Amino acid sequence: MDSTYLLSDSQIQQFITNGYLQLHVDCGPNFHQEVYQQIESMFEGEGNVGNNILPRVPKIQRVFDHPALQGALISLLGEGYTMNPHRHCHLNAPSGGGQQWHKDCYVFDHNIRHPRFHWVLAFYYPQDTNEDMGPTALLPGMHFCKSISNDDPKHATEPEALLCGQAGTVTLVHFDAWHRATKNRSTKKRYMLKFQFARMQEPNKPSWNHQQKIWENGKKDEVSEDVWNWMGGKNPIKNGNSVPDLINAMEQETLDSIGETTAKTPDNLHGTNPTAGEAAQKLSFIGTPMVSELTEVLSSNPHWWIRAVAADILTKIGPSAETAIPALANRTNDDHWWVRRNAIEALGTIGSFDSSIVKLLGQKLADPDYRVRRNAAISLAKSGSQASPAIPMLKTTLDDEDRYNRFYAALALRRIDTNPAKEALFDALFTARWCPITTGDNLY
Secondary structure (H helix, E strand, O other), rough: OHHHHHHHHHHHHHHHHHHEEEOOOOOOOHHHHHHHHHHHHHHHOOOOOHHHHHOHHHHHHHHHHOHHHHHHHHHHHHOOOOEEEOOOOEEEEEEEEEEEEOOOOOOOOOOOOOOOOOOOEEEEOOOOOOEEEOOOEEEEOOOOOOOOOOOOOOOOOOOEOOOOOOOEEEEEEEEOOOEEEEEOOOOOEEEEEEEEEEOOOOOOOOOOOOOOOOOOOOOHHHHHHHHHHHHOOOOOOOOOOOOOHHHHHHHHHHHHHHHHHHHOOOOOOOOOOOOOOOHHHHHHHHHHHHHHEEEEHHHOOHHHHHHHHHHHHHHHHHHHHHHHHHHHHHHHHOOOOOHHHHHHEEEEEEEOOOOOHHHHHHOOOOOOOOOHHHHHHHHHHHHHHHHHHHHHHHHHHHHOOOHHHHHHHHHHHHHHOOOOHHHHHHHHHHHHOOOOOOEOEEEO
């Protein structure tokens, strides 16, 4: 990647503090108009095709292949980031009433929200979009906040930003940003294509045009500064909290939050993505010194939710939590699926893939819970060629009942990149090939 397309320090700090960054993608004359027309034809002939918007209108891929957008995504998510298979074309028709403030849920998975982001949303407009056309609105600087004054925009007091722009505008958004569609007061249709991208490796150095070594954003913001340091691969600054007190506080706040694992609130619409508590976040910020105590909690605490949160904190600590691997491997057999899921995610994030871990992850592709199977596939994808022994299990997962598990099995095979992996992948892709020309009006 040409470094001229990477983001600057100020752009990275803007994204961290505001929760979004707008770019324009120039793909040549009439390109975005052609995308718009193809989307119009699709809606008229077939309606919304959901995740299949990309194979139905493959021209859209050129937007995300543009070096300006690739450079921005590398800057935020590191080399080797992946596009999630979930995407949606949002139509805000004339007189569309808009939405309440909300946070998106991670696609049918149970990630715990945390300032150290691993996912980014991309909002693409194929048409010029002004304030009257019902643009997406966002609450700048509120993405780290679990709640806002009111999810009803008529009563919320936080200032909003309307994401307007010419055709080809792409807004990169922190996954946990509060956002909504606004009312379309115009006579024009507003399309917004939402795509999702995820980090596949933990940062060990800045992936952007990094010049300044310290946080310089005009105000003291410890959470944002921690994200900045983490993105740059720096060790966190240790604070003075007593370890037992912080562990006890984490356990208590976790028990107090058990209702959030099923609650359906504006920040957690499906009851699947609760926000990490204050003590849990502090433990991840401190990092390596907490690994031993967290490993003990993971191994011995009788409550499944505390074990699940302990595994998630180890995930956020990342590669320096390597000494927790044996305990995490043991917890992949926990009675509760959420503990198993988080333990497997942590193994993939820590990133030490010896033969025993690869074998274990391959076995977990047959777990009865789809979220456990998914994170086993994701962790194998992160391991690259080291996952070769798991190719037979990954081939089986290409037929998993869950569409996203199929994708991550394919991603793992792609990243293994051996001849047997490529053969398995191509066989599956040729069978599942989508022809964008074939429609109800043009079958053959």
